[in-house]
Amino acid sequence: MKVKQKTVSILSVPFDLGAGRKGVHLSPNAILQAGLEQRLADAGVSCVLEGEVVPPSTGKGKQNTADNLKNLEEVVTVNEKLADRVEAVVRKGQFPLVLGGDHSIAIGTLSGLTRHYKNLGVIWFDAHSDLNTAETSPSGNIHGMSLAVGLGMGDPRLTKIKEGGHPIKSKHVVIIGARSIDEGEKAYINDSGVTCFTMHDIDQMGMEEVIAQTLDLLRDTTDGIHLSFDVDSLDPLEAPGTGTPVKGGVSYREAQFALRLLHESGLITSAEFVEVNPTLESDNATAEVALEFIASLLGEQIL
Numbered sequence: 001m002k003v004k005q006k007t008v009s010i011l012s013v014p015f016d017l018g019a020g021r022k023g024v025h026l027s028p029n030a031i032l033q034a035g036l037e038q039r040l041a042d043a044g045v046s047c048v049l050e051g052e053v054v055p056p057s058t059g060k061g062k063q064n065t066a067d068n069l070k071n072l073e074e075v076v077t078v079n080e081k082l083a084d085r086v087e088a089v090v091r092k093g094q095f096p097l098v099l100g101g102d103h104s105i106a107i108g109t110l111s112g113l114t115r116h117y118k119n120l121g122v123i124w125f126d127a128h129s130d131l132n133t134a135e136t137s138p139s140g141n142i143h144g145m146s147l148a149v150g151l152g153m154g155d156p157r158l159t160k161i162k163e164g165g166h167p168i169k170s171k172h173v174v175i176i177g178a179r180s181i182d183e184g185e186k187a188y189i190n191d192s193g194v195t196c197f198t199m200h201d202i203d204q205m206g207m208e209e210v211i212a213q214t215l216d217l218l219r220d221t222t223d224g225i226h227l228s229f230d231v232d233s234l235d236p237l238e239a240p241g242t243g244t245p246v247k248g249g250v251s252y253r254e255a256q257f258a259l260r261l262l263h264e265s266g267l268i269t270s271a272e273f274v275e276v277n278p279t280l281e282s283d284n285a286t287a288e289v290a291l292e293f294i295a296s297l298l299g300e301q302i303l
């Protein structure tokens with residue numbers, strides 16, 4: 001089935017202060033330089049480069065750890081800007097494709113989206129669940145808290161970015177690929193209604209069934225579905241350039257399959273690809289993998 005596609009608006013967010021390791025800010029350029037525009041053009045996808053959401057430079061490396069929220073001010077500033085940019089793209093009727101950056105930027109993406117969508121569905125590919133708050137976080141790194149903020153939990157300085165947007169309901173959130181979940185996150189998942197397909201579930205059910213059940217959950221109850229793709233969902237053997245790798249992840253083929261199925265569903269209305277860190281590898285391999293997946297999600301065909 002060929003669905004008439006919207007124009008894809010690419011927003012770069014070269015931000016790394018939500019993560020514990022430096023370098024993930026180089027990712028948007030690494031993905032663009034790997035040939036993203038040409039690849040999409042070849043696949044018949046029209047896209048526009050929206051440029052960068054420029055992060056504040058102050059505090060770089062300062063790591064203010066007050067309240068177990070490292071670099072809070074910078075995270076708030078970049079996400080406020082990103083939320084406005086994403087909102088503007090959606091209002092133009094275009095498909096926002098956000099290139100992170102560390103995963104804290106999902107706070108801004110989700111905020112912008114929920115100003116438009118009344119019942120946003122979220123598919124969160126990740127080795128982690130990013131459901132910590134300052135109280136439960138073992139690290140104070142805000143990239144481990146972004147899904148919690150999206151669900152309205154956590155420090156008010158973060159959750160206020162979502163004010164004015166429609167709340168995301170926990171039953172509309174599906175995590176796929178998780179294998180490193182902190183104690184506080186486990187407790188939340190177990191009584192919140194968030195769906196979490198762990199690596200064990202993927203082993204048992206197969207990716208096709210995982211995606212089928214995900215779409216069944218979201219198809220009739222949401223008015224838009226955002227894909228938030230953390231490359232650490234992948235097995236580090238195939239995507240080593242990421243700051244918090246966890247072994248035993250989603251294989252390249254499983255992820256390709258998932259993204260093609262998501263494309264075929266015609267239900268995905270926005271996406272972000274985060275946590276590629278080009279400084280942790282010598283050959284840009286992980287940025288290239290991200291590029292492959294973006295192309296598949298947006299409709300590139302083998303034949």
Ligand SMILES: NC(=[NH2+])NCCC[C@H](N)C(=O)O
Nearest residue numbers: 103128132139141143144244
């Ligand atoms: N987006 C990510 N890579 N998050 C990693 C989070 C790791 C850990 N759970 C923490 O909160 O510190």
Ligand SMILES: [Mn+2]
Nearest residue numbers: 103126130230
């Ligand atoms: Mn993540």
Ligand SMILES: [Mn+2]
Nearest residue numbers: 127128230232
């Ligand atoms: Mn992760």
